Amino acid sequence: MLLTMINQNTKSAFISIVGKPNVGKSSLLNKLLGEKVAIVTNKPQTTRTRITGVLTKGLTQFVFIDTPGFHKPKTKLSNSMIKAVTTSIKDVDAVMMLVEPTGKLTEAELSLIDSIKKEGNPSILIINKIDLIANKEVLIKRINDISAIHKFDVIIPISVLNNDGIELVFNELDKYAAEGVHFFPDDTLTDQPERVIVSEIIREKILLNLHQEIPHGTAVVIEKMREREDKELIDIDAMIYCEKTSHKGMIIGKNGVVLKRIASSARLEIEGFLGVKINLQCWIKVRDDWRNKEGMIRNFGLSEK
Numbered sequence: 320m321l322l323t324m325i326n327q328n329t330k331s332a333f334i335s336i337v338g339k340p341n342v343g344k345s346s347l348l349n350k351l352l353g354e355k356v357a358i359v360t361n362k363p364q365t366t367r368t369r370i371t372g373v374l375t376k377g378l379t380q381f382v383f384i385d386t387p388g389f390h391k392p393k394t395k396l397s398n399s400m401i402k403a404v405t406t407s408i409k410d411v412d413a414v415m416m417l418v419e420p421t422g423k424l425t426e427a428e429l430s431l432i433d434s435i436k437k438e439g440n441p442s443i444l445i446i447n448k449i450d451l452i453a454n455k456e457v458l459i460k461r462i463n464d465i466s467a468i469h470k471f472d473v474i475i476p477i478s479v480l481n482n483d484g485i486e487l488v489f490n491e492l493d494k495y496a497a498e499g500v501h502f503f504p505d506d507t508l509t510d511q512p513e514r515v516i517v518s519e520i521i522r523e524k525i526l527l528n529l530h531q532e533i534p535h536g537t538a539v540v541i542e543k544m545r546e547r548e549d550k551e552l553i554d555i556d557a558m559i560y561c562e563k564t565s566h567k568g569m570i571i572g573k574n575g576v577v578l579k580r581i582a583s584s585a586r587l588e589i590e591g592f593l594g595v596k597i598n599l600q601c602w603i604k605v606r607d608d609w610r611n612k613e614g615m616i617r618n619f620g621l622s623e624k
């Protein structure tokens with residue numbers, strides 16, 4: 320039996336997921352994996368670094384690379400986010416670009432299409448959020464408009480929300496798998512260390528509980544994560560960095576109510592993820608304009624090598 324396994328040919332496919340902010344890239348990654356490895360919010364620029372998700376289906380291993388939304392950079396952090404996207408369209412077996420079903424393509428999207436064209440890798444256009452359109456003609460127009468700019472190898476309309484079209488995506492991705500060894504152990508889910516996932520869950524709750532500019536200027540660092548010796552419990556200390564003293568006040572909220580809401584929803588999700596009870600303590604520090612300071616960006620693990 321073991322011998323047969325060894326004789327069988329394994330395949331792998333590296334697929335990057337790119338597109339403007341908020342189109343549903345991380346939602347699609349999570350859907351393809353069947354597990355949440357990337358945080359999802361209704362705010363643009365949620366994802367800040369490249370996130371690898373691995374799915375082994377039979378003999379084929381898919382390695383997905385979720386990327387930050389492609390936008391016009393305004394800070395040094397944005398520069399590094401953009402670099403994460405441009406690197407990810409190179410050396411992959413296929414690029415999946417996500418777009419909204421309606422609206423004008425942004426300058427950033429046009430430049431992304433241009434880079435995909437130049438790189439010459441197989442390209443898949445995914446039109447996500449088709450649950451938002453009532454009229455099919457809108458979709459046909461979208462397909463025609465984008466096809467006039469670049470001949471994607473295939474165009475697949477989907478709705479991650481309604482689980483619509485996901486099988487079509489898998490069928491298509493199968494075509495790009497090349498014979499070769501698996502790069503990760505077959506039970507790998509992501510390259511994200513546990514601590515990073517924990518900090519991202521907290522950042523997701525900050526983004527979901529606050530509005531406007533404040534959440535974009537926050538970073539979360541796990542300073543301690545230690546199992547108790549006498550009981551099944553993990554103590555976690557998280558430091559939330561923000562850019563202004565006034566932002567610190569807003570994150571804490573009146574009588575600490577906002578921070579309490581953030582911490583308790585994060586705790587529930589982290590407990591589900593780690594499968595054990597946790598004691599979560601969140602602290603807040605102000606770091607002026609950290610998104611423009613290389614050193615801080617590097618310290619937070621957000622710089623693109």
Ligand SMILES: Nc1nc2c(ncn2[C@@H]2O[C@H](COP(=O)(O)OP(=O)(O)OP(=O)(O)O)[C@@H](O)[C@H]2O)c(=O)[nH]1
Pocket residue numbers: 338339340341342343344345346347358359360361362363364365366367386387388389447448449450451477478479480481
């Ligand atoms: N209506 C609808 N909403 C969706 C769909 N897929 C994702 N969303 C929502 O779109 C928003 C953005 O989703 P994300 O997955 O965070 O988008 P993203 O492209 O990763 O965003 P960035 O990381 O900021 O670039 C969230 O509120 C999702 O729930 C869909 O098929 N239909």
Ligand SMILES: [Mg+2]
Pocket residue numbers: 344345346357358365366386387388
């Ligand atoms: Mg994302």
